Amino acid sequence: MDVKRRNFLRGLVSAAGVAGAGTASAQHVHEAPAQKPALHPAPPAAPVPPDKLGAGVVPVITPDLPDMPWRLEDGVKVFEIAAEHVRTEFLPGRVVDAWGFNGSVPGPTIQVNDGDRVRLIVENRLPEPFSMHWHGLEIPNDMDGSPGLTQDPIAPGGRFVYEFTLHQNGTFFYHSHMAMQEMMGMIGLFVIHPRRAHAPAVDRDYAIVMQEWAILPNNTIPNTLAMEFNWLTFNGKAGPATTPLLCKRGERVRIRFVNLGMDHHPIHLHGHQFAVTGSEGGRIRTTADEPANTVLVGVAQARDIEFVANNPGDWHLHCHLPHHMMNQMASMVGPLMTGGMRPGPMTGGMGIVTGGALGESAAPAFGRALGVGAEAERPMPNIPLGGQQPTLMQPARSTSGQGMYPGYPQDMFMAMDAAVAKPETFGLRPGWSGGTMGMMTIVRVLSAEMFDRIAELKVEQARQVRA
Ligand SMILES: [Cu+2]
Numbered sequence: 001m002d003v004k005r006r007n008f009l010r011g012l013v014s015a016a017g018v019a020g021a022g023t024a025s026a027q028h029v030h031e032a033p034a035q036k037p038a039l040h041p042a043p044p045a046a047p048v049p050p051d052k053l054g055a056g057v058v059p060v061i062t063p064d065l066p067d068m069p070w071r072l073e074d075g076v077k078v079f080e081i082a083a084e085h086v087r088t089e090f091l092p093g094r095v096v097d098a099w100g101f102n103g104s105v106p107g108p109t110i111q112v113n114d115g116d117r118v119r120l121i122v123e124n125r126l127p128e129p130f131s132m133h134w135h136g137l138e139i140p141n142d143m144d145g146s147p148g149l150t151q152d153p154i155a156p157g158g159r160f161v162y163e164f165t166l167h168q169n170g171t172f173f174y175h176s177h178m179a180m181q182e183m184m185g186m187i188g189l190f191v192i193h194p195r196r197a198h199a200p201a202v203d204r205d206y207a208i209v210m211q212e213w214a215i216l217p218n219n220t221i222p223n224t225l226a227m228e229f230n231w232l233t234f235n236g237k238a239g240p241a242t243t244p245l246l247c248k249r250g251e252r253v254r255i256r257f258v259n260l261g262m263d264h265h266p267i268h269l270h271g272h273q274f275a276v277t278g279s280e281g282g283r284i285r286t287t288a289d290e291p292a293n294t295v296l297v298g299v300a301q302a303r304d305i306e307f308v309a310n311n312p313g314d315w316h317l318h319c320h321l322p323h324h325m326m327n328q329m330a331s332m333v334g335p336l337m338t339g340g341m342r343p344g345p346m347t348g349g350m351g352i353v354t355g356g357a358l359g360e361s362a363a364p365a366f367g368r369a370l371g372v373g374a375e376a377e378r379p380m381p382n383i384p385l386g387g388q389q390p391t392l393m394q395p396a397r398s399t400s401g402q403g404m405y406p407g408y409p410q411d412m413f414m415a416m417d418a419a420v421a422k423p424e425t426f427g428l429r430p431g432w433s434g435g436t437m438g439m440m441t442i443v444r445v446l447s448a449e450m451f452d453r454i455a456e457l458k459v460e461q462a463r464q465v466r467a
Pocket residue numbers: 263264265266319320321324439
């Protein structure tokens with residue numbers, strides 16, 4: 001009997017044993033699944049030591065999110081992952097009670113190599129059952145994390161040890177396999193580096209997780225039952241709090257996108273054409289680049305794009321759905337502004353014929369009574385961060401001189417540069433933050449001098465944080 005066939009039969013016996021045991025522990029020995037070549041195998045190369053990167057590979061940078069720490073035990077990369085409530089901030093002052101991993105929403109980014117053996121010790125600190133799925137990975141069935149189907153859900157306070165060997169490379173992710181927990185934020189990136197870089201190799205490798213949230217004014221808890229969303233985030237931040245992606249002019253840049261939510265996101269880059277080089281299944285191998293500047297990232301999909309940053313300047317990178325380029329969308333609860341521009345108090349107006357937005361007649365239509373904390377609602381201006389008076393707005397006179405200006409108001413422009421300043425925003429044009437909202441960030445194609453200056457500022461900032 002040849003080796004392949006013997007291994008295949010051994011795999012069958014092992015699978016039967018697991019099913020019979022019906023255990024919530026993964027401490028038994030796992031056999032690899034029957035080995036067929038992956039759909040798009042990595043370029044042939046020797047295995048990379050677990051603490052190194054393959055030739056030409058650069059680490060992935062996930063702006064605004066940490067990397068998942070790990071330790072080596074007998075050649076196995078061990079990760080400890082806690083599923084838990086995380087209090088976070090989408091924007092300065094916009095606090096949100098979400099669920100995530102290890103104090104982070106989305107969870108920290110896992111970076112591993114094709115060929116690594118990994119052990120992922122998952123602890124459930126939620127008050128309800130939980131199960132972790134490894135999205136896109138070809139692993140033994142009992143490691144797949146489908147609650148009920150492949151394992152008992154992890155009870156509150158319990159843990160489950162996932163362990164498998166990786167034979168793929170690309171942009172994958174981990175997430176709760178409980179649907180409503182996904183909408184509380186429970187996702188993180190699982191990047192598997194190839195044994196050597198895909199050609200042409202990139203100089204910078206960035207990753208962005210896209211999420212959407214329905215959070216009513218004065219609430220901090222996402223309404224996971226809602227079908228419309230008023231907060232849109234890249235890596236847990238809404239523009240302009242998203243940290244810009246920096247590169248030097250002439251560099252080849254990869255950006256990986258992952259989408260977990262209820263909507264698809266057409267992601268658009270200004271000033272450049274890119275090629276889509278990867279999907280949630282791994283590297284796309286084509287003989288030609290199909291030029292594009294917008295890529296649709298569907299729910300549960302990943303898309304890698306690559307481009308040469310040859311156009312200097314600061315360029316928006318954003319979802320192009322108009323409602324996904326905004327923050328704190330809640331115009332249904334009152335007129336957009338008061339004082340000469342639009343008559344009436346904040347509790348009336350905007351389509352409300354009788355009563356107030358919070359009253360018996362209107363509130364249910366707006367879903368106002370849903371969710372924990374709804375009873376604590378009070379009238380408030382729906383201008384982001386409140387308090388700022390728009391200076392560019394005019395009294396609403398129609399062109400005919402009678403009544404209101406049709407459709408007014410739609411957009412206002414309010415900058416908050418100082419509130420979101422960080423080394424990566426150094427040198428941006430004053431007012432830049434006024435037009436950067438929701439699923440928006442900035443790709444900065446910099447001179448070498450400016451890039452190095454910002455790198456110095458980051459070192460300085462890190463020193464101040466430590467001091
Ligand atoms: Cu979108």
